[in-house]
Every structure is written in structure tokens, then in C-alpha cells.
Amino acid sequence: MQRIITQSIRSSCPRLRGVPLNVREFANSPTLYKKTDKAKKISASASEPEESSNVPSEDPFDLSQLHNGIATAVARLKDDLSKLRAGGRFNTAVLESLRVQLSKDSKDSVKLGDLAQVVPKGGRMVTLLAAEEDHLKPLTSAIVSSNLSLTPQPDPHNALQLNIPIPPPTKESRDKNVQAAKQAFEKAGSVVRDSRGAMHKRLQDMQKKKLARPDDVRKAHDQMEKVTEQGQKEVKDAFEGAKKTLEQS
Structure with a gap:
């Protein structure tokens, strides 16, 4: 039945008279090309956000670098000040x-806190409990x-203990501690200034390259x-508070 229909169609169409029955003609569909082009566009657009995410921010109001620098300076200053003797306490x-x-033949060193436990005993005494006698x-x-x-002294009742x-x-x-606090304060102030300088340079570059409106x-x-x-004030306040405590101790 299919052969009869095919012969009928071929007889009515002069272009198909010389074509064998078992040969099919395939035409290139423009629709397929359109779909392929569309798929390429979708694939390209999907990759665009990844490329743009690697582009650094050109927002002049992004002060995160400055904030991070100041926060680091203040945190280090407070840590340095906390290590100083205050109020007669150690x-x-x-x-x-x-x-x-641990060995004279080696330059490697270990934190004391990793080798022994430091315990305040009240008053003016600190004990140190070592993990091993060789330490x-x-x-x-x-x-x-x-x-x-400080001069550690062996404990007569515990071979692993030092009394300090x-x-x-x-x-x-007191003067020594105040001087150490002042040095920590100056170091923190320098970090704040450096952070401000880096931000100032970034703004200047943006203006020269016309990446932001004047x-x-x-x-x-x-x-x-x-x-x-504000960062300089926070640094100064931390120093002044520690200095007052150190001078009164």
C-alpha cells in the first residue's frame, strides 16, 4: 500500500520520477540551526556571571579594606596590652x-603553653606543671x-612543678610596661595610617582612570x-586606658 502511494506521488511530481523508491531525501531544517544557535546563546549567557564575578569591585564607597585594616590594628593592640602586667596581677x-x-642542637622551639600548664595560685605566685620531667x-x-x-623554683613535693x-x-x-604599651600604640597607629593610605591610592586611581564619578x-x-x-580614636582610647591602669598598679 505504501509503495502504491509513493508511486502515485512520484508520478504526480516530475522531480521524483528518477529517484529510486528505497532512497529518501533529507533536507536541512532551518529550525535545527535556530535551535543550535539558541543553545549556544544560552550556554554563553550562563557563563557570563562566572566571568563577571572575577572582576574586582570598582565601587568607590567600598571601604571594607580600610575597615579590615583598622579592626586588625585594634585587635592586635588590645592583645599586646593584655599581656602587660596590670593592677599588680600577672x-x-x-x-x-x-x-x-627543647634541644641546644636544634633551632626549633615550642610554645611554653604546649609543654606545661600555667596556674595562678593567688597573691604573687604562679605554678607551672610540666608534662615531662625532662622539660x-x-x-x-x-x-x-x-x-x-622571673625566677622559677622547683617544688619540693612535686617533681613536675615549678613555683614562680x-x-x-x-x-x-611600671615605666617599662608603659613604654611597651606606647610602642604597641604607635605600631597600631601606623597600621591604621597604612590602611588609610591604601584606600586613598585606590580612590586616586579610580579618578584617574575615570572608573567613578568625581x-x-x-x-x-x-x-x-x-x-x-574613628579608628585612630579607638586605638588611642585603648592605649590611654591601659596606660592609666599600668601607672596606678
């Missing part, structure tokens, strides 16, 4: 952060050679100065 973190050289000598050497002016008397603060020790750059610059001023 901060055990100072001992725990000391580096201990007592290098622990003692690290404490004596530090600038803490804390001397009362003197004018010399009015937006001026406004961003004003915001930068306000953030910097």
Missing part, C-alpha cells in the same frame, strides 16, 4: 606564649632568659577620613 598568657627550645630545665631557661624578671614568685611592681617595671570619589574620600578618624 597575665599567665605572657608565660604561655614564651618559646622554649623542666628548658622551661626554666626560657623563663629566666626572658625579659619578665611574681615580684611586686616597681617604678622601673563627585562619588569626593564623597567616598570624606567617608574614608571619618572612618580613619
